[in-house]
Amino acid sequence: SAVISQKPSRDICQRGTSLTIQCQVDSQVTMMFWYRQQPGQSLTLIATANQGSEATYESGFVIDKFPISRPNLTFSTLTVSNMSPEDSSIYLCSVGTLNTEAFFGQGTRLTVV
Amino acid sequence: DQQVKQNSPSLSVQEGRISILNCDYTNSMFDYFLWYKKYPAEGPTFLISISSIKDKNEDGRFTVFLNKSAKHLSLHIVPSQPGDSAVYFCAADGTDKLIFGTGTRLQVFP
Numbered sequence: 001s002a003v004i005s006q007k008p009s010r011d012i013c014q015r016g017t018s019l020t021i022q023c024q025v026d027s028q029v030t031m032m033f034w035y036r037q038q039p040g041q042s043l044t045l046i047a048t049a050n051q052g053s054e055a056t057y058e059s060g061f062v063i064d065k066f067p068i069s070r071p072n073l074t075f076s077t078l079t080v081s082n083m084s085p086e087d088s089s090i091y092l093c094s095v096g097t098l099n100t101e102a103f104f105g106q107g108t109r110l111t112v113v
Numbered sequence: 114d115q116q117v118k119q120n121s122p123s124l125s126v127q128e129g130r131i132s133i134l135n136c137d138y139t140n141s142m143f144d145y146f147l148w149y150k151k152y153p154a155e156g157p158t159f160l161i162s163i164s165s166i167k168d169k170n171e172d173g174r175f176t177v178f179l180n181k182s183a184k185h186l187s188l189h190i191v192p193s194q195p196g197d198s199a200v201y202f203c204a205a206d207g208t209d210k211l212i213f214g215t216g217t218r219l220q221v222f223p
Contacts, residue, residue: 042215048210092157103156104157105156106155106156
């Protein structure tokens with residue numbers, strides 16, 4: 001199992017600003033994932049962050065909007081850049097290997113006004 | 114294109130009765146499925162999983178059934194308890210990521 005600490009847990013931000021979300025894991029993991037859950041929607045994968053390489057983004061998500069850092073095997077950040085109200089969502093980091101259970105942080109509830 | 118679908122956004126069940134949450138998928142290549150439970154202000158937590166080589170997996174009060182021909186799986190909770198009230202997501206193990214359904218909000222009332 002893995003314990004994931006994600007912060008901030010919530011924030012209210014002005015449009016046009018950026019917010020960086022941090023994810024700390026209590027053990028070394030190869031793959032970290034960032035998800036978004038918009039109201040009434042499913043959990044949607046934004047990108048996969050592997051240490052030592054650039055993040056891999058899913059269709060519809062770009063690095064300029066969601067830059068990700070992965071400086072080591074226990075930490076990652078996701079930045080939501082130039083925010084608009086449409087970015088209001090819950091953002092979750094996750095760790096795990098394929099074909100097994102994934103572990104999630106508690107999520108960051110972002111409201112853009 | 115929603116590859117994993119949970120067509121019931123909500124379900125209300127009396128305590129002690131059975132809760133049945135349904136999930137459909139479109140990709141016959143999916144071979145591993147998972148259920149997650151999510152409480153408000155918390156991240157999803159793993160509940161139970163099933164491989165496509167099985168049609169049933171049981172863990173205590175939770176049982177997942179898989180019907181490959183119908184591309185359908187269901188989660189049974191019996192007996193349901195008020196603490197089971199949460200949002201339940203089914204997920205399929207895609208090639209390199211988990212693909213989630215939209216979730217079903219279960220409410221168990223006394």
